[in-house]
Amino acid sequence: MAKHSRIEGVLSPVVTPFGKDLAPDAGRFVRHCKWLLKNGCSGLAVFGTNSEANSMSVEEKLKLLEALVTAGVTPAQLMPGTGHCALTDSVALTKRAVGLGCAGVLMLPPFYYKGVSDEGLYRNFAEVIERVGDDRLRLYLYHIPPVSQVPISLTLIERLLGKYPGIVAGVKDSSGDWSNTKAMLDQFAKSGFDVFAGSEVFLLDTLRHGGKGCITATGNVNPAPIDEVFRRWRSAEAERLQAGITATRAIVQKQPMIPALKAIIAHFGNDPQWRAVRPPLVELGREQEQALFGELKANGFTMPGLAG
Amino acid sequence: MAKHSRIEGVLSPVVTPFGKDLAPDAGRFVRHCKWLLKNGCSGLAVFGTNSEANSMSVEEKLKLLEALVTAGVTPAQLMPGTGHCALTDSVALTKRAVGLGCAGVLMLPPFYYKGVSDEGLYRNFAEVIERVGDDRLRLYLYHIPPVSQVPISLTLIERLLGKYPGIVAGVKDSSGDWSNTKAMLDQFAKSGFDVFAGSEVFLLDTLRHGGKGCITATGNVNPAPIDEVFRRWRSAEAERLQAGITATRAIVQKQPMIPALKAIIAHFGNDPQWRAVRPPLVELGREQEQALFGELKANGFTMPGLAG
Numbered sequence: 305m306a307k308h309s310r311i312e313g314v315l316s317p318v319v320t321p322f323g324k325d326l327a328p329d330a331g332r333f334v335r336h337c338k339w340l341l342k343n344g345c346s347g348l349a350v351f352g353t354n355s356e357a358n359s360m361s362v363e364e365k366l367k368l369l370e371a372l373v374t375a376g377v378t379p380a381q382l383m384p385g386t387g388h389c390a391l392t393d394s395v396a397l398t399k400r401a402v403g404l405g406c407a408g409v410l411m412l413p414p415f416y417y418k419g420v421s422d423e424g425l426y427r428n429f430a431e432v433i434e435r436v437g438d439d440r441l442r443l444y445l446y447h448i449p450p451v452s453q454v455p456i457s458l459t460l461i462e463r464l465l466g467k468y469p470g471i472v473a474g475v476k477d478s479s480g481d482w483s484n485t486k487a488m489l490d491q492f493a494k495s496g497f498d499v500f501a502g503s504e505v506f507l508l509d510t511l512r513h514g515g516k517g518c519i520t521a522t523g524n525v526n527p528a529p530i531d532e533v534f535r536r537w538r539s540a541e542a543e544r545l546q547a548g549i550t551a552t553r554a555i556v557q558k559q560p561m562i563p564a565l566k567a568i569i570a571h572f573g574n575d576p577q578w579r580a581v582r583p584p585l586v587e588l589g590r591e592q593e594q595a596l597f598g599e600l601k602a603n604g605f606t607m608p609g610l611a612g
Numbered sequence: 613m614a615k616h617s618r619i620e621g622v623l624s625p626v627v628t629p630f631g632k633d634l635a636p637d638a639g640r641f642v643r644h645c646k647w648l649l650k651n652g653c654s655g656l657a658v659f660g661t662n663s664e665a666n667s668m669s670v671e672e673k674l675k676l677l678e679a680l681v682t683a684g685v686t687p688a689q690l691m692p693g694t695g696h697c698a699l700t701d702s703v704a705l706t707k708r709a710v711g712l713g714c715a716g717v718l719m720l721p722p723f724y725y726k727g728v729s730d731e732g733l734y735r736n737f738a739e740v741i742e743r744v745g746d747d748r749l750r751l752y753l754y755h756i757p758p759v760s761q762v763p764i765s766l767t768l769i770e771r772l773l774g775k776y777p778g779i780v781a782g783v784k785d786s787s788g789d790w791s792n793t794k795a796m797l798d799q800f801a802k803s804g805f806d807v808f809a810g811s812e813v814f815l816l817d818t819l820r821h822g823g824k825g826c827i828t829a830t831g832n833v834n835p836a837p838i839d840e841v842f843r844r845w846r847s848a849e850a851e852r853l854q855a856g857i858t859a860t861r862a863i864v865q866k867q868p869m870i871p872a873l874k875a876i877i878a879h880f881g882n883d884p885q886w887r888a889v890r891p892p893l894v895e896l897g898r899e900q901e902q903a904l905f906g907e908l909k910a911n912g913f914t915m916p917g918l919a920g
Contacts, residue, residue, distance in 0.1 A: 326699065326739075358697040358724040361704075362669070389666040389697075391634065391890055396669075414892045415724065416666035418759060424892035431634075431891055451726060453761055454892075582699055583739055584722045584732035584762075 317352025
């Protein structure tokens with residue numbers, strides 16, 4: 305597949321709505337996904353860290369993915385997270401994603417054991433690729449050491465890219481460490497390896513160094529301004545636009561990220577059920593919410609067209 | 613349920629054999645489980661860390677558990693690990709374990725998110741207990757911060773024990789920190805909360821402070837001598853017996869534990885397929901094996917009756 309046909313731009317790791325019984329709510333999920341695609345997201349990285357993906361069973365994720373496609377969301381705009389601790393789970397969800405025609409999959413390393421070798425991680429990704437056995441697979445590696453505690457090293461990327469060029473398609477770097485993102489860009493961007501920043505804070509820098517966009521939590525609530533940085537990164541306005549989205553991010557991340565995103569959607573969409581999170585997460589308290597909404601409003605934040 | 617009917621003694625977190633296709637091998641699994649029960653284990657903590665439990669799907673674990681019971685292993689000797697990142701997975705496997713009549717379940721906290729609150733962890737365990745909704749449930753908390761990175765605090769235990777006395781039955785402490793095990797014993801052992809050391813290194817100390825035994829990796833290969841410490845901990849021989857099992861442990865843990873256990877079973881059972889591990893683990897290299905077997909033999913180590 306030629307490089308230009310790959311997904312790029314602003315992707316949102318879509319937060320997952322739960323009902324009162326904590327079951328995933330496909331209706332609210334589809335509505336939020338469609339709002340995101342109308343408001344600046346070029347793609348949806350469903351089942352990411354911010355989606356509470358690991359708090360759901362494989363079956364629950366399969367159902368949500370199928371609900372999205374059935375509801376008319378274009379699979380070429382989807383990059384579901386499909387990496388699990390269990391090889392067989394990763395294979396099952398990845399196979400289904402490829403079968404549905406998804407743009408790619410974003411794959412965590414198995415994250416239970418710590419201090420594992422690059423050889424072991426290589427075998428994991430290679431085994432998934434071989435078992436899926438489909439040239440349409442586009443695998444994006446998910447480097448998020450602050451949460452997974454299992455990093456994806458440059459050496460591992462080099463080895464995977466050497467063995468599976470075209471299939472191993474890129475990375476989301478959620479290390480929060482620009483020097484690591486830059487090293488990935490410097491070393492691999494020219495080989496058709498698409499680097500996405502894990503936060504919009506590094507979006508402009510990433511684009512200037514040959515990256516393809518960002519996959520960012522706050523894409524759930526602030527997609528249009530982030531997309532504007534993506535579309536106008538070569539313009540004279542780029543720095544000012546970047547400063548704007550960085551400021552919004554700074555407000556949101558004063559609170560625990562996932563409950564904060566859900567509280568914002570609940571508040572601006574006038575839909576309190578959106579606050580629900582699965583354990584071990586806990587929703588924001590009243591005071592946390594008031595501080596968050598107050599600062600966002602003072603900053604001119606809106607979510608146009610969200611409230612049904 | 614009266615406290616004396618609870619499981620105690622030496623439990624092995626049974627290593628899981630895989631075939632050439634890396635599928636779980638129920639035949640070899642049943643044989644090893646029966647060998648363990650004949651050779652000193654009073655119970656089997658299948659699906660623990662050393663079982664590569666998180667490297668298997670829920671379905672794969674259900675099949676192994678059912679194979680054990682079908683093969684005649686007494687469910688009252690089983691304490692399967694049933695804690696997953698996904699609430700629905702934990703509920704599914706726990707329900708089945710209780711339905712089969714297992715002695716208890718050993719439950720990891722959800723381990724993807726780090727730095728979560730005790731409130732969030734409390735909700736996780738409480739939600740599982742409520743959804744399983746069965747008075748026969750005996751839930752043992754699994755504290756293994758070096759791997760899970762999500763600790764189970766004394767405060768959390770106190771709250772769970774207050775709300776679900778009799779159901780919340782104990783803990784496996786794999787912190788490797790005796791002062792933590794001792795604090796658990798001092799604070800909760802008299803409330804009918806059964807503390808198991810996570811390694812036989814602390815077995816004698818644990819028993820002397822009111823604990824119930826140990827659930828230990830090396831129980832897979834050295835069950836009889838460990839059981840002897842359990843049976844004779846009040847004897848004049850106790851210190852000497854403890855020194856012996858501590859010495860064997862020290863040899864094994866010079867190598868990565870899970871591949872080492874499997875290599876030992878492969879070698880002493882003359883069954884090379886036992887070496888197989890799932891990614892992200894990697895089997896021992898030839899030199900590691902030779903060092904391991906050499907030291908074990910020099911120390912008089914045997915696994916009587918293992919080779920078919």
